[in-house]
Amino acid sequence: MVETKELHEINRYDDSGFPFEMYKVSKDRIIPEGRGYKDLHWHEELQFTLVTSGTLTMQIYDKTYDLKEGEGIFINAGLLHMTTMLSSDGEYVSFNFPEKMLGFFTGSRMEQQYVLPYTRNKGLLGIKFSEDIPWNKKILDALKEMKQIKETTSYTMMAYELATILVGMWLELIKHIEATIVDPHPSWLKKQRRIQTFIGFIHDHYTEDIRLEDIAESGHVSVGECGRCFKSVLNMTPYEYLIRYRVNRSMDLLNETDYTITEIATSVGFNYVGHYIQHFKKRIGQTPNQYRNSYWQ
Numbered sequence: 001m002v003e004t005k006e007l008h009e010i011n012r013y014d015d016s017g018f019p020f021e022m023y024k025v026s027k028d029r030i031i032p033e034g035r036g037y038k039d040l041h042w043h044e045e046l047q048f049t050l051v052t053s054g055t056l057t058m059q060i061y062d063k064t065y066d067l068k069e070g071e072g073i074f075i076n077a078g079l080l081h082m083t084t085m086l087s088s089d090g091e092y093v094s095f096n097f098p099e100k101m102l103g104f105f106t107g108s109r110m111e112q113q114y115v116l117p118y119t120r121n122k123g124l125l126g127i128k129f130s131e132d133i134p135w136n137k138k139i140l141d142a143l144k145e146m147k148q149i150k151e152t153t154s155y156t157m158m159a160y161e162l163a164t165i166l167v168g169m170w171l172e173l174i175k176h177i178e179a180t181i182v183d184p185h186p187s188w189l190k191k192q193r194r195i196q197t198f199i200g201f202i203h204d205h206y207t208e209d210i211r212l213e214d215i216a217e218s219g220h221v222s223v224g225e226c227g228r229c230f231k232s233v234l235n236m237t238p239y240e241y242l243i244r245y246r247v248n249r250s251m252d253l254l255n256e257t258d259y260t261i262t263e264i265a266t267s268v269g270f271n272y273v274g275h276y277i278q279h280f281k282k283r284i285g286q287t288p289n290q291y292r293n294s295y296w297q
Contacts, residue, residue, distance in 0.1 A: 051067045059084045135175075
């Protein structure tokens with residue numbers, strides 16, 4: 001059976017003295033191994049993403065951002081997010097790094113005034129960058145420069161130059177968003193915490209015949225409140241999320257095993273193979289067999 005995936009992604013860096021990584025993502029793979037495409041998760045690092053070809057849709061809680069080649073997005077730390085759509089020619093790079101990379105040293109004035117007030121504010125979700133806005137273009141150019149540097153493996157001063165680009169990019173960002181950040185309402189923060197409990201329960205029990213009542217009970221709320229929480233935070237019902245997660249986990253089995261379609265359907269919690277095929281095609285645009293054949297071509 002495919003391994004259950006936790007919501008919390010823990011990024012591990014080859015160099016603990018320079019915790020910075022670039023992930024290159026397409027429909028077929030993520031290099032180095034990571035998460036994002038059709039995989040709801042959160043991590044403690046900040047993330048800047050640049051679309052290098054095609055188009056994609058990024059979801060951060062209930063908000064969606066459509067991006068095309070040359071555009072980018074910032075995702076704050078600790079937020080549930082995933083790439084929900086990626087075109088067949090789509091590819092993007094994501095740069096992940098901890099907030100401490102921006103503050104020079106722990107307890108510095110730079111950290112206290114210009115980093116933590118932004119990274120710890122859950123009202124700051126995603127910021128999209130387009131080339132037709134001058135300050136956005138500066139950030140996009142910086143992302144392209146970082147990509148080029150990361151791909152130049154013989155560059156001996158890579159870490160120092162990447163660090164200076166990050167700080168300059170961060171300064172450009174906070175100069176233009178300072179007046180637009182609003183502290184989230186306490187009820188919104190409560191819903192964020194609840195949704196993580198609900199989703200954690202689904203991830204642990206998606207192979208079972210779970211009911212809406214079971215999901216609601218995991219968060220000690222009514223069925224109605226559970227449904228409202230999903231709608232307001234993720235813009236979908238609990239059942240829609242459960243089906244989406246089952247289909248996503250089945251894709252791993254299609255890619256990594258020679259299980260039959262019936263075996264895969266049962267392994268991820270579908271009682272009837274016909275229902276599995278129907279939901280898979282509705283979400284992915286192909287039948288499971290078509291998807292498996294295209295993956296191995």
